[in-house]
Amino acid sequence: MKNKRKSMSAVAALLTTALLISACSSNSDSNTNAASDNGGNQSGNAASAPADPFGKYAEPVSLAVGMKVDPADKSLPAGDTPESNQFTRYIKDNLNIDVTNAFTASPTNYDQKVSLSISSNDLPDAMVVNAQQLRNMYENGQLADLTEAFDQYASPALKRVLQDSNKRAMDTVTFDGKIMALPQAEDAGIHEMWIRKDWLDKLGLQPPKTMADLEKVAEAFVKNDPDGNGKADTIGIAGPSSSGKMYANFLDSANNLYGFDPIFSAYGAYPGYWVKDADGNPAYGSTLPQTKEALGELRDLYAKGLIDQQMAIRTDSGESIVSGQTGMFFAPWWMGYGPLTDAIKQNPKANWQAYALPLDAQGQFSPHLSAPAGQFVVVSKDYKNPESVIKLQNLLLRDESKFDLTKGSIGFYPVRLALGPSDESEFTVQAVRDVLAGTKTPEDFADKPEYKLLAGDLNSIKKVKLEPYDKMDIQYWNPTADMGAWTRLYSIMVGVAPFVDVPMNRVSSLLYSQTNAMETKWVNLKKMEDETFLKIVVGGASLDTFDKFVADWKKQGGDQITAEVAEAVKQ
Amino acid sequence: MVKDTTLGSKAFDVLIVAILVLVALTCILPLWYTLAVSFSTKAAAAGGQISLWPVGFNLNSYRQLLQDNQFFVSFWTSIKRVVLGAGLNLIIVPLMAYPLSKTIRDFRLRNVLMWAVIFTMLFNGGLIPLYLTIKKLGMFNSIWSLVLVGGAQTLVFNVILAMNFFRNLPKELDEAALVDGAGPWYILLKVYVPLSAPVLATVSLFSIVYHWNEFLYGLVFMTREQFYPLQTYIQQVVVMLDPSTMSTDELQRLSQLSNRTLNAAKIFIAMVPVLVVYPFLQRFFIHGITLGSVKE
Known part of the structure; x- marks a missing residue:
């Protein structure tokens, strides 16, 4: 099913290009028209009253x-719909904007629906798109230039959050000095180690600092029956x-x-990154x-049986974490929202703790960071x-x-960007610690409305946190x-906490x-990479297959793409 | 028939039965597993701890399902789609297959038409032209976009199936009817159709199963969930989220909503209609045999 979706979106992308080459020529005049219209309007506005x-x-x-x-989101009260709810009414009352839905789609299908709408040039007035779709729309000339609207109408708070706190994100939507979209700034996207601390304690081990430690711990998890059920059914690393x-x-x-x-970054390796x-x-x-x-x-x-033998x-893979078989996995910080909720329901003593480990040869944790923005509001x-x-x-x-x-959950706010200061989570850690330590009270943070969840967090921490x-x-x-x-x-x-x-x-x-050459070649190169690496790890191919992969990769367009990337980086 | 009772043949029987049981199990076990999940607790399902029996038996999923209005709206949409789609299929297939089953002597344009039909089977405009066409026809959010587009896609195969069946009917029946003064309409409706119950049941079954299971067009042509047919509705709740395509903010909201036991209940209920239709159509497969209708 997944493959089908992928190939479909590939087809859609191809067709987009074809369709839009023809559409572009006719669009250029209307573009200038619209621009002059707009200019007239806005200067008129500006003359009568400031925006x-x-x-x-x-x-x-x-x-x-x-x-x-999301079809599983049943938070709307009876009678409310995605088109008429507390948010749309609030918007109507405050701004006199009538929001309608050109289309709705579930999170699993939204991307496809958006691609279809871009390819067929059947666009809603505004929507949320991903990075690739943003680039396509820019190249197709489908985007409104928001520079002027942003300058005149963005509130000081919005400008603060976007231009000061998340400047890196703002850069990604600025094409030739023009703001073509509003970015949703993402957190750093650091992956860390989650480990069963109760298992470590039981076996008398410490969280593994180096790769050598990690191997020892994983081995103990597999061989020393950390869950004490007398069966060799545990998994070292998911x-x-x-x-x-x-x-x-x-x-x-x-x-x-x-x-x-x-694990890759502990070796200074950043596969998949430039x-x-x-x-x-x-x-x-x-x-490399x-x-x-x-x-x-x-x-x-893997050969020693320390990595889940059923990986891939x-x-x-969350299943074996919930059921209490797995001792260690690597993931982002929000795992409480992930498998851990069910894991502690199954076993309230499953003590999952997170660490910025393992360290590299220099004794440092060197994670890779995510793109500054992953989603964009376009007009x-x-x-x-x-x-x-x-x-x-x-x-x-x-x-x-x-x-x-x-x-009605906040997801029903039309074209919502989750906006916040870039240190939102880290700031919350510090604030909660201060409140727990008694050095500050929740009231001390009343002047921080842009940290929108902070007040709630500080008020409920003592409900769920026990002493010490x-x-x-x-x-x-x-x-x-x-x-x-x-x-x-x-x-x-x-x-x-480890990030702090x-x-x-x-x-x-x-x-x-993506660069231009990637559009035609990347799918195949990526497939070759994924297959080769997986085979190497599970022992289906020798480690030296890697060298052949590098040569093939370069030959089949990798060199050309690398040159393009070098060019793009220089600019 | 004489029954062979040697040891070898008995062993062979046992082997055959074993293989058949195995094949049957591969079909039945997934259904059974889905049923078991739907009766289990949420945490057990998330932990993958269910094998053949529900863990922590309860009816919560079905209770929740009863409150899910959209499920039943979509269910009704799917029923309408199947009735319209399979009905239309049943009318058009014999009408198309009958002339195409004639030789070029009886029907001069037969080959041209046949190639035109086959052409549509091999080539099509692709999704985006289809999307634009349906949009221009104003059929977005209409049941007819599902009935017609889906119907057209399965029609050719069904017509070819029926055509070949018609060709294998004894020519003499045709000639006898002609001699008795029957026109083409009369021959089709009174001779061919009654004799073709097996093939018509087959193409109907194909059409019913197709219309019931197809989910992509629902996704493409419907702009609101309320118009989704059942399988589109189920597809969107069942497909696993790919976390790397989503923002962290979204993931935090969505990952709390996943509910495998409820999804299993939905899948199971959605399977029931087709399971019921199958045995009902089965009886047509043995009727309509033309053996002995012609003396040679």
Whole structure:
């Protein structure tokens, strides 16, 4: 099913190009027309009154958006719909904007629906797109230029959050000096080690600092019956599921569950990322010798039975974590929202703790970072009131914490960007610690409305956290008191804490988007890479297959792509 | 028939039965497993601890399912789609297959038409032209986009199947009817169709199963969940989220909503109609035998 979807979107992408080559020529005149229209309007506006970021339109303005609606989300009260709910009514009352849905789609199908709408040039007024779709739309000339609207209508708070706090994200939507979209800034996307601390304690071990330690711990997890059921049924290190990846790559750079990202970075290897090689030239991380070394180690771990022997076969690697078979996995910070909720229901003593480990040869944790922005709000160039979309974001940023989310989850806010200061999670860790230590009270943080979840976090921490307040092990929590609060606060206090406490050497990809040659060649190169690496790890091919892969990769377009990347980086 | 009772043949029987049981199990076990999951607790399902028996038996999933209005709206859409689609299929297939089953002597344009039909089977415009066509026809969110587009896609195969069946009917029946003064309509409706119950049941079954299971067009042509047919509705809740394509903010909201036991209940209920239709159509397969209708 997955493959089918992929090939379909590939077909869609191909057709887009074909269709739009023909569409572009006719679009260019209407483009200039629209621009001059707009200019006239806005200067007229500016002359009569200064632009008001929260100004209510005198006449109702309509806005048709593409909406992501999760079918499992039943938070809307009876009678409300994705098109008519507390958010749309609030928007109508405050801004006089009538929001309608051009289409809705579930999260699993949304991307496909958006691609279809881009390919067929059947666009809603505004929608949320991903990086690739943003680039396509820009090249197709389908986007409204938001520069002027942003300058005039973005509220000071919105400008602060986007231009100051998340400048890196803002750069990704600025094409030739023009703002073509609004970015949703992502957190750093660091992958860390989650480990069963109760198993470590039982076996008298410490969290593994180096790769050598890690191997010892994994071996003890597999051989020494850490769950004490007398059966050799435990897994040392979880591996990716059948649809998963061994490492995040420059295109999908965040939220890789059960991969081996920290193991690779412990060897200074960044497969899937564009990094500098030994000579300082841009190179693809998967082709560098460090990656070979890391693959050799993984192959070794797998052969010894320390990595899940069913990796890449399981439909969901989270299952063995929930059932208490797995001792260690690598994932982002938000695992409280992931398998851990069910894991502690199965075994309330499963003490999952997170560490910024293993360390590399220099004794440092050197994770790779995700793209600064993964999702974007775009406006169709044919839409007459692009500033209305900016106003929606102004309103959301100002009033998000006022909504009662039991009457409709925040996902129903049209074209919502999750906006916040870039240190939101880290700041929360520190604030919660201060409140727990008694050095500050929740009231001390009342002047921080842009940290929209902070007030709630500080008020509920003592409900789910037991004394002693400075220990984060599972026995010092009370999840059943408020499962929702526990989920978030455990993720924050256990998952984010290493980012606050451990100095890190953060590595970015030189590039987070596709170049021209990739459009035709990347799918095949990526397939070759995935298959070769998987075979090497599970022992289906020798480690030296790696060298052949590098040669083939370069020959089959890799060299050309590398040159393009070097060119793009120089600019 | 004489029964062979040697040891070798008995062993052979045992082997055959064993193989058949194995094949049957591969079909039945997934259904059984889905049923077992639907009766289990959520945490057990998330932990993959269910094999053949429900863990922590309960009816919560079905209770929840009863409150899910959209499930039944989609269910009804699918029923409408199947009735319209299979009905239309049943009318058009014999009408098309009958002339095409004639030789070029009886029907001059037969080969041209046949190639035109085959052409559509091999080539098509692709998804985006289809999307634009349906949009221009104003059939978005209409049941007819599903009935017609889906119907057209399965029609050719069904017509070829029926055509070949018609060709194998004894020519003498045709000639006898002609001599008795029957026109083509009369021959088709009174001679061919009654004799073709097996093939018509087969193409109907194909059409019913296709319309019931097809989910992609629902996704493409419907802009609102409320218009989705059942399998589209189920597809969107069952497909695993790919976390790397989503923002962390979204994942935090969505990962709390996944509910495998409820999904299993939905899948199981959605299977029931087709399971019921199968044995019902089965009886047509043995009827309509033309053996002995012609003396040679």
